[in-house]
Amino acid sequence: xxxxxxxxxIAAADERGSRGVSVGIKSVSIxxxxxxxxxxxxxxxxxGEFVAIVGRSGCGKSTLLRSVVGLExxxxxxxxxxxxxxxxxxxxxRVMFQDSRLLPWRRILPNVMLGLEPALIPQARKVLAQVxxxxxxNDWPATLSGGQRQRxxxxxxxxxxxxxxxLDEPLGSLDALTRIExxxxxxxxWRSRRFTAMLVTHxxxxxxxxxxxxxxxxxxxxxxxxxxxxxxxRTRGSARFAALEExxxxxxxxxxxxxxxxW
Amino acid sequence: xxxxxxxxxxxxQLQPRVLAKQASPWIVPISLxxxxxxxxxxxxxxxxFLPSPRxxxxxxxxxxxxxxxxxxxxxxxxxxxxxxxxxxGVGFLLGLLTASMHWAEILLDTTIQMVRNIPPLALIPLVIxxxxxxxxxxxxxxxxxxxxxxxxxxxxxxxxxxxxxxxxGRTYGLSGWPxxxxxxxxxxxxxxxxxxxxxxxxxWVILIVAETISARSGIGYMTMNAREFMQxxxxxxGILLYAILGKLADLLAKGLERYWLRWNPAYQTAR
Numbered sequence: 366x367x368x369x370x371x372x373x374x375i376a377a378a379d380e381r382g383s384r385g386v387s388v389g390i391k392s393v394s395i396x397x398x399x400x401x402x403x404x405x406x407x408x409x410x411x412x413g414e415f416v417a418i419v420g421r422s423g424c425g426k427s428t429l430l431r432s433v434v435g436l437e438x439x440x441x442x443x444x445x446x447x448x449x450x451x452x453x454x455x456x457x458x459r460v461m462f463q464d465s466r467l468l469p470w471r472r473i474l475p476n477v478m479l480g481l482e483p484a485l486i487p488q489a490r491k492v493l494a495q496v497x498x499x500x501x502x503n504d505w506p507a508t509l510s511g512g513q514r515q516r517x518x519x520x521x522x523x524x525x526x527x528x529x530x531x532l533d534e535p536l537g538s539l540d541a542l543t544r545i546e547x548x549x550x551x552x553x554x555w556r557s558r559r560f561t562a563m564l565v566t567h568x569x570x571x572x573x574x575x576x577x578x579x580x581x582x583x584x585x586x587x588x589x590x591x592x593x594x595x596x597x598x599r600t601r602g603s604a605r606f607a608a609l610e611e612x613x614x615x616x617x618x619x620x621x622x623x624x625x626x627x628w
Numbered sequence: 629x630x631x632x633x634x635x636x637x638x639x640x641q642l643q644p645r646v647l648a649k650q651a652s653p654w655i656v657p658i659s660l661x662x663x664x665x666x667x668x669x670x671x672x673x674x675x676x677f678l679p680s681p682r683x684x685x686x687x688x689x690x691x692x693x694x695x696x697x698x699x700x701x702x703x704x705x706x707x708x709x710x711x712x713x714x715x716x717g718v719g720f721l722l723g724l725l726t727a728s729m730h731w732a733e734i735l736l737d738t739t740i741q742m743v744r745n746i747p748p749l750a751l752i753p754l755v756i757x758x759x760x761x762x763x764x765x766x767x768x769x770x771x772x773x774x775x776x777x778x779x780x781x782x783x784x785x786x787x788x789x790x791x792x793x794x795x796x797g798r799t800y801g802l803s804g805w806p807x808x809x810x811x812x813x814x815x816x817x818x819x820x821x822x823x824x825x826x827x828x829x830x831x832w833v834i835l836i837v838a839e840t841i842s843a844r845s846g847i848g849y850m851t852m853n854a855r856e857f858m859q860x861x862x863x864x865x866g867i868l869l870y871a872i873l874g875k876l877a878d879l880l881a882k883g884l885e886r887y888w889l890r891w892n893p894a895y896q897t898a899r
Contacts, residue, residue, distance in 0.1 A: 434799050459799070466796040470814040470891045479810065480800040505891045521800075 385413035385561035386447030386456045386528040388433065393442030394585075395428055402428045404585035406442070415555055415562040417572030419617060420582040426565045429582070430531050433563065434458050446529055459522035461535040465514035467506040467521075474502040477521045485524070492524045493517070496550060512543035516550070523554060530555075532564040536571065548575060552597070569614045573606060574599050579613055589616050679861035684868070687861040696850075701869065704846040707763065708835050708873075711770025716827060719775040720820070723782025728812075740779060748773040749837050761842035766835065773834040774827040781823025785816030818892065821885050828877040832870055847873075 388410040395403045402425040410416050418426045431437045433444055447456035467476045477489045493499050496516040506514060515535055522530055532551070536544045552575055555562055566572050572579045573593055581589035591613060595605050661681055667673040668680030675683065691697035722740070726733040748769055759765035789812050797811045839848020851866030889895040 436795060436799070460796070462792065462796065464792060466792050468793065468810065468814070470817075470889075471810075472891075479797075480802055480806075507891065507893045 384526060384528050385559055387412045388447075388529065388561060388563070389443075389445040390429070390433070391443050391445075393429075393432065393439045393444060395425070395432060395437060395439050401585055403432075403439070403582075406582075406586065408580060408587060408590075410561060410563065413559045413561055415564070415575060415577045417564045417566060417576035417579045418582060419566060419569055419572050419579060419613065420588075421617065422567065424582045425585055426582050427533055430460070430533050430563060430565050433529075434460050434531055456528040457525050458529045458531065459525055459527040460531045460533060461515075461518050461522050463534040463537045465506070465511075465518040467514055467517055469506050472503050472505060473498065473509070473517055476506065476517060477524055479521060481524065489520075489524050492520045495523070495554070496520045510543075512539050512547065515539065515547060519547075519550070519554070523558075526558070527560050529561045529563070532562065532566075534565055534567070536568075537566070544571070551575065556597070569617065570601060570610050573610045573613065574601060581613065581616060589613065676858055676860060679864055683861045684864045687859075688865050691862065691865060697865070697869075700845060700847050700850045701873075704835060704839065704848070705873065707766050707839075707846065708770060708831050708877075711767050711835070712774050712827065712831050714767065715771030715774035716778045716824065718771070719778030719823075719827075720782050723779045724786065727783045727786035727816075737783075740776075744776045744780075748834055752838070752841060756842055761844070765842065766838045769838045770831055770834050773830050777823040777826040777830065778820070779823075781819045781826070782816065785819025785823075786812055788819065789815035818885075818889055821881065821888065824884070825878065825881040828881050829874065832874045832877065836870055 388408075390406060390408050390410075393403055393406045394401065406425075406429065408416075418429065420426045428437055432439050433446065446458060467473075468479070471479075474486070474489060474493065477493055478486065481489065490499065490502065493502060496519055498513060498516055498520070501509065501513065501517075506517070509517065518535070535551075536547050539547060548571060551562075555575075564572065564575060569579075573595075576593055579589070579591045579593060580587055581591075583589075591609070593609065595603070595609070599606055601607075664673070664678075665681045668675070668678070668683075673680075679687075688697070722736065726737050726740075751769070751772070755765050755768055759768060793811050793815065794807075797807050802810055835846075836848050839846040840852045843849040843852075847866050847869050851863050854860070854862035854866070886895055
């Protein structure tokens, strides 16, 4: 802990309890085989913020997420994750993919332990218990349901206590009920740990129920940048929720022009 | 009590069916054996073409009592296994190299694919010229034959490792040896084991031919030596030994598959 920190700064950090780091994406352009996916793309995400990125299939939302973790290299532009003031050393960035990507030849606990020292076994067990799968620690991934596998994948990401968690349509292949359960679980851990989260989804309701801010990508650019001002925990039935969801969905489908300041 | 009676009743009901299922694979071989013994005893099958099963058994007992049989079995097994270890080991390492390094594939793969199309046994005249008829000739032939199945399946296995898992591994900071240990090698293992099973079969085929052509010991030598003296019973013992050893090698490979691939539902045994 740097001694130079003012008490106000410490208080602010404590209040947020944040592990999160900011993400700065500046004039990023990515093209595959001549086809531009992202063009001069800018967004700023502050530490501890939960941002959902929505858009039609192939709009580049997954590409954006993959470039943040270095799985794609932008042709131009910069992506800065964290800055010195927030974090010492390299920030820890974890990804949760649409398919759980568990190692089928490792049992559940070793899967959660991937890339960790054996001394951290108690930590891994704790996180596994947090996602409700403590008793499955010695099972093979093949014996778990799709939703359970995604919970293991979440545990594997969380055990590193990440500063930034990237969620690449992690709930896309789950049934409706499991989905809602997982959304609650993700919100819960995000609220308790306060990492920065970027969620790519094409489920607008999911975006509205989880995120502080919803960003719509269209034609390689930010088409909509909407702060979700609904207090948590959010109920899907509420009028504000439904109105906002309808507005964003309408914009995605281009049913009608965006009405500014509807409420 | 009631439960016990019920399960006992079920057992009795099931038993004939289970027995029939377990016995049925053996009906054909045992009948053949009976017909064979009958034909020999009746004089239809002369002993100098094919000895009776009883004669085969008695010569087996004789040979194993004198220790001669075990000496030959030991020599052959040692040759087979050392050839397998050398050829399989080199095949695995080269497969690993060409699958992992693009330059190695460009440099070596074409050559290996060309050599692969030469049957190892076609090299026997040259091999005898190079190594004479001592151990190194047989080791070379077995190693060469075993090399290709292991090489090709290792290469294929590593190339077909799930891209998604590799990507995931990299985002978890795995690279170098940990990446191989956690993801690449376990992912390639099913394919590598197919290669191992294939080459274990090939190992015996090549060794038999090599031993019958040039050897001073081993099962093949014993069989060829028996031919000189028209000892058909010993010849049949030798042939059966190959069958048993081949089956043992296959069982070993199957056991490895079952243990190493126990995570895979396709290899899990019903319990």
